[in-house]
Amino acid sequence: MQAEERKPLRNSLILIAGLLLVWEIAYLIVGEIALRSPLETVTFLGKLMRTDIFWPHLSETMRAFAVALVIAIVLGLLIGFALALHRLSGDAMEPMLVALYSVPKITLYPILLLVFGLGISAKIAFGAIHGIIPVALFTLTAVRSIKPILVKTGRVLKLSPVAMVRSVLFPAAVPEIFTGIRVGFSLTLIGTVLGEMFASQHGLGYLLMNAISLYNVDVIMAVTFLLVVFAAGVNTILLAMDRHLHRR
Amino acid sequence: MRLYQAVVIIGFVALLEVLCLAGVIDKVTMPAPHIILRDFVLMIAHGRYFSDIGVTMANVLIAFAAAFIVGVLTGTILHGYRTARDVLDPLFATYYAIPVFAFYPLFIVIFGLGDGPQLLIGFLLGVVAVIVTILNGLDRVPNVLKKTARINRLTALQTAMQVTLPFCAPYLLTAAKLALAYAFIGVIGSEFILARSGMGYEIGFAYTNFDNATMYPLILLILLMSIFANGLLSRWEKLLLARRGQH
Amino acid sequence: MSSAHVTLRGVTKVFPASGGASGVHALGPIDLDIRKGEFFAVVGPSGCGKSTLLELIAGLTTPSEGDVEFEGRKIADIPDGVGVVFQEDASFSWLNVRDNIEFSLRGKDLPAEEKARRVEAAIVMMGLTDFARTYPAQLSGGMRQRVCIARTLVMEPRLILLDEPFGALDQQTRLLMGDEILKLWRATGATVFLITHALDEAAMLADRIGVMSARPGRLIDVVETNWPRDRDSRIVERDNFGLLTSRLWKSLREESMKTMGRTMGGA
Numbered sequence: 001m002q003a004e005e006r007k008p009l010r011n012s013l014i015l016i017a018g019l020l021l022v023w024e025i026a027y028l029i030v031g032e033i034a035l036r037s038p039l040e041t042v043t044f045l046g047k048l049m050r051t052d053i054f055w056p057h058l059s060e061t062m063r064a065f066a067v068a069l070v071i072a073i074v075l076g077l078l079i080g081f082a083l084a085l086h087r088l089s090g091d092a093m094e095p096m097l098v099a100l101y102s103v104p105k106i107t108l109y110p111i112l113l114l115v116f117g118l119g120i121s122a123k124i125a126f127g128a129i130h131g132i133i134p135v136a137l138f139t140l141t142a143v144r145s146i147k148p149i150l151v152k153t154g155r156v157l158k159l160s161p162v163a164m165v166r167s168v169l170f171p172a173a174v175p176e177i178f179t180g181i182r183v184g185f186s187l188t189l190i191g192t193v194l195g196e197m198f199a200s201q202h203g204l205g206y207l208l209m210n211a212i213s214l215y216n217v218d219v220i221m222a223v224t225f226l227l228v229v230f231a232a233g234v235n236t237i238l239l240a241m242d243r244h245l246h247r248r
Numbered sequence: 249m250r251l252y253q254a255v256v257i258i259g260f261v262a263l264l265e266v267l268c269l270a271g272v273i274d275k276v277t278m279p280a281p282h283i284i285l286r287d288f289v290l291m292i293a294h295g296r297y298f299s300d301i302g303v304t305m306a307n308v309l310i311a312f313a314a315a316f317i318v319g320v321l322t323g324t325i326l327h328g329y330r331t332a333r334d335v336l337d338p339l340f341a342t343y344y345a346i347p348v349f350a351f352y353p354l355f356i357v358i359f360g361l362g363d364g365p366q367l368l369i370g371f372l373l374g375v376v377a378v379i380v381t382i383l384n385g386l387d388r389v390p391n392v393l394k395k396t397a398r399i400n401r402l403t404a405l406q407t408a409m410q411v412t413l414p415f416c417a418p419y420l421l422t423a424a425k426l427a428l429a430y431a432f433i434g435v436i437g438s439e440f441i442l443a444r445s446g447m448g449y450e451i452g453f454a455y456t457n458f459d460n461a462t463m464y465p466l467i468l469l470i471l472l473m474s475i476f477a478n479g480l481l482s483r484w485e486k487l488l489l490a491r492r493g494q495h
Numbered sequence: 496m497s498s499a500h501v502t503l504r505g506v507t508k509v510f511p512a513s514g515g516a517s518g519v520h521a522l523g524p525i526d527l528d529i530r531k532g533e534f535f536a537v538v539g540p541s542g543c544g545k546s547t548l549l550e551l552i553a554g555l556t557t558p559s560e561g562d563v564e565f566e567g568r569k570i571a572d573i574p575d576g577v578g579v580v581f582q583e584d585a586s587f588s589w590l591n592v593r594d595n596i597e598f599s600l601r602g603k604d605l606p607a608e609e610k611a612r613r614v615e616a617a618i619v620m621m622g623l624t625d626f627a628r629t630y631p632a633q634l635s636g637g638m639r640q641r642v643c644i645a646r647t648l649v650m651e652p653r654l655i656l657l658d659e660p661f662g663a664l665d666q667q668t669r670l671l672m673g674d675e676i677l678k679l680w681r682a683t684g685a686t687v688f689l690i691t692h693a694l695d696e697a698a699m700l701a702d703r704i705g706v707m708s709a710r711p712g713r714l715i716d717v718v719e720t721n722w723p724r725d726r727d728s729r730i731v732e733r734d735n736f737g738l739l740t741s742r743l744w745k746s747l748r749e750e751s752m753k754t755m756g757r758t759m760g761g762a
Binding site for chain 3: 398401
């Protein structure tokens with residue numbers, strides 16, 4: 001049992017080592033003109049985080065992301081529940097949500113900019129629409145697939161509606177809902193950063209785009225690295241929690 | 249149910265129309281739907297932006313083809329090497345959480361501002377989805393079918409072509425669907441952020457110039473194309489699954 | 496060179512260790528002669544290695560010790576002239592019934608008319624005439640098994656191996672399928688080797704029945720039924736039938752209890 005548990009950890013470490021190796025080799029091939037080595041990137045990131053210009057941008061991104069995420073989760077849950085409980089709506093709207101999932105949502109961003117103006121609101125809206133769809137879809141599936149036998153059991157035990165939701169429906173649906181939130185987290189982050197890359201004067205996405213015109217490879221690599229590590233790190237944690245919930 | 253869906257869509261458009269005509273949504277933000285439709289028809293009829301549309305479509309197809317072919321090959325090869333697959337598994341699990349677009353500036357710096365960075369983004373977005381889908385399909389080939397192939401004394405190649413491939417056909421379609429959707433997102437997203445041509449670029453340009461007459465029809469065109477392409481593949485996928493009794 | 500159709504001598508099968516688990520001695524040693532043209536059934540408790548035995552005869556796996564011979568020659572890989580029907584549904588969901596059956600003849604060096612004739616004959620023999628263009632998904636489990644049997648028949652095998660082919664079917668269907676198998680057996684003159692966990696099925700169908708012990712499976716008894724060749728499911732009405740099944744159960748009962756003890760609290 002010990003050996004089996006250590007394997008995924010060993011595999012992840014090998015993977016990370018492998019990726020760093022590929023990065024280093026790419027750096028050696030391409031050179032200073034367009035890349036930085038892993039070590040240089042981390043060092044520069046450290047320096048960058050100690051400057052005054054960096055934090056306003058980071059906080060802008062984080063604020064936009066946090067608000068977008070809350071909206072995505074709340075609205076997603078509401079929509080998901082509503083569609084699950086009203087069968088006809090659920091059956092009809094689900095394919096439309098799925099279709100929306102695969103559309104390049106960035107095409108809608110200019111509309112959002114026109115509606116919300118050039119500010120943090122547009123970014124928040126953009127991030128939110130990325131995250132709402134998976135949360136809604138997963139919640140819809142989760143609630144719809146609660147086994148009827150569980151509901152019957154609750155009725156036989158004469159549970160009140162509140163108690164029914166709290167002790168039967170919610171625990172039964174939570175694992176799948178959590179997966180939706182996990183996916184929504186990642187997609188909201190992606191949407192927020194993407195929005196910043198298109199039309200913004202603040203935020204990490206803006207820093208990236210600005211660095212292109214200044215040809216500042218250090219900034220590009222450091223900020224990209226930060227975003228990747230943050231996204232991957234949080235997702236790995238959420239994934240572990242997700243698996244734990246599903247194993248229950 | 250079709251009726252319900254039609255009602256929802258028509259209702260939504262009608263609502264927009266009313267709000268626009270009433271002035272609740274002003275002209276600068278969005279023209280009324282019937283005006284968008286008119287501009288759309290005009291745009292198609294006059295063949296404006298056809299070269300941009302062509303550029304975008306060509307890049308989408310290239311990114312799609314690359315992601316699909318490389319993904320299928322990689323997935324097939326990886327399926328035979330358990331250790332390699334186990335090592336890569338955390339990467340596949342986390343891949344879609346990573347903002348791949350964040351790499352776009354880096355690609356521009358390395359490859360210059362051309363089609364390369366866009367294609368790379370579109371490819372990177374799609375390839376892992378294809379690999380994971382193919383691996384899933386290959387995992388599910390029932391042992392009894394593999395034994396049947398052996399009883400019939402098929403060679404490895406014959407088994408692959410006559411048993412494994414037909415069995416995995418629905419998964420190949422799913423993979424194609426995903427690769428195409430991601431190719432759209434990757435290429436068009438990149439065009440928006442920074443490009444010199446293509447539909448995404450033109451929309452961005454129109455936005456900066458307050459040119460709603462160009463912007464909205466182009467947005468509508470992209471939405472229609474992506475929904476149509478996706479819908480076609482979905483249809484095909486459903487047909488395939490229905491004949492096999494799976495849904 | 497023995498005159499038996501299939502010979503097993505000193506055959507054992509040990510599955511090698513993997514990960515932290517030790518190897519599994521699944522089967523043997525087994526000594527067995529199967530006569531040409533006979534219907535031989537094997538019964539035994541679950542996990543005793545019946546399927547492994549069948550796979551050894553089919554050439555799907557090789558013995559750890561001992562020899563398996565088919566028609567006097569040692570089996571190295573899948574021998575020619577052997578057909579197998581598995582317990583799970585092996586029909587191809589993307590081909591209709593006719594194409595499924597025809598699949599076995601692909602790549603075989605036969606004229607097209609001969610292939611068509613064989614396919615048609617198999618369809619008729621298995622009662623699939625009305626379903627030739629249907630897809631397996633639209634057929635019941637029993638029909639799908641008929642397709643698999645038909646697919647085996649077109650190869651005109653000299654040895655037919657059946658691995659609990661009716662395991663997933665209900666009792667009535669099983670009895671009827673048993674009659675079909677007997678008809679087939681008489682029509683083709685092939686040697687039939689059947690694995691089943693159902694004692695009545697073995698007793699009804701076979702000329703001889705091998706009883707296997709719990710794992711590692713060995714043959715602890717071989718019973719002759721002495722049934723007439725032209726039998727069918729009505730044989731269950733005969734007095735001998737009850738005697739036969741009770742004899743089988745006597746040998747089997749203890750072995751089955753050993754297996755149950757293992758799975759329910761033992762090692």
